Amino acid sequence: MNRRELLKAAAALPLAQAAFSHAAFAQAAWPSRNITMIVPFPAGGQADLAARPVALALEKILGKPVIVDNRAGGGGGSVGNAAAARAEPDGYTLLMTLSSLAVLPEADRLFDRPVAYEVSQFAPVARVLADPTLLAVPASAPWKTLQDFVDDARKRPGQIPYGSSGPYGTLHVAMEMFAASAGIKLLHVPFRGAGPALTALLGGTVQAMASAPGTLKQQVDDGKMRVLANWGAERIPSFPNLPTFRELGYKDVEFYIWAGLFTQSALPAPIMTRLREAMAQAVKSPEVIKTFETAGSPVAYMDAPEFAKFVAADSARLIAAVKKIGKVG
Structure with a gap:
């Protein structure tokens, strides 16, 4: 390195140090x-x-x-x-x-x-x-068990509407996984999220949905909804009497x-x-x-x-x- 290059590098060093110190300070001060x-x-x-x-x-x-x-x-x-x-x-x-x-x-x-x-x-x-996802239906629905639901869906392919949080969202994938395993076809009605889908289920616009326990528990406790199955590998404490899909014979349905x-x-x-x-x-x-x-x-x-x-x-x-x-x- 010649003398001119050395002086140029030396002059740039304080600027580089200042920039580094500023970045370090900005990180250290997070959040500001x-x-x-x-x-x-x-x-x-x-x-x-x-x-x-x-x-x-x-x-x-x-x-x-x-x-x-x-x-x-x-x-x-x-x-x-x-x-x-x-x-x-x-x-x-x-x-x-x-x-x-x-x-x-x-x-x-x-x-x-x-x-x-x-x-x-x-x-x-x-x-x-x-959480494992749960299959919920209105309390007024005729299905008391998962088998009731499957039997009806087989008689009426594509006629039972279910709500989801949107195409290929969590609730959609869970329901299609179940439908494929059961050999049934359901009618998918996408919403902008689980909240609107839940409102639609309560209002009767759709007749089923997959959802997390935390968004369903109050509605089930209030007698507004019924749950038919649990996508988890095991039963859960908040719904101890709810069988899993595995228990009911759907060995590949877990979500x-x-x-x-x-x-x-x-x-x-x-x-x-x-x-x-x-x-x-x-x-x-x-x-x-x-x-x-x-x-x-x-x-x-x-x-x-x-x-x-x-x-x-x-x-x-x-x-x-x-x-x-x-x-x-």
Whole structure:
């Protein structure tokens, strides 16, 4: 290096140091303003149930407001997921989403549509809830058992309407998985989220839906709905008398609706570490624990490393299910 190059490098060094110090300070000072937690569904569903108490707990821990933004649209949560994927990786836009996160890009490819986002754009932060899905029908429906439902569906192919949170969302995939195994055809009626689908079930617009225990328990307790089967491998404490699909002979029908917090994969490591620490505290909050347990969905926390492995395994199983289901409406 000649004298001119040496002087030039020396002159640039303070600027580089200043830039590095500024970036480090910006990360260390996080958060310095409001944080947005995108929920890609309307209020009333599993993701919303997970987001609101966690957001309140994070506010207390981080000292800044955490604002829940219900950004529905696109079917199954794709609009909100894509918005979070495109956000600046600075820790100020988080995503509380469901297991459909990995399914939706595959559905886009299945239909030769532009892919709204890729799962690789996200980094898992923490799993919050993980429940088996339940099959619910109105209390006024004629079906008292799953066999009653299947028998009727076989007599009237394509005539029993069921609601979902959108094409290839969690509730859609669960129902189509069951329908394929039972050899029945149902009428899919997509909504913008589980909340509107639940309202439609209560109002009689649809006659069945798959949903998480936390969004169904109060309605079942109030005598407004009946549950016929559980997509989990085992019975659950909040519905101890409800048989699983496996128990009823559907060995390949298993589905879980989990909710977890994600951020952009390019998020700086110091912010990710702080966020993980805050989430570990948040899920231990008495208010969070009480809210989830009252809803029949106890905390199912996983930290980032374990959650990343869980997401990879669950996504592979769901993607295989989507490919098996194929193009359905």
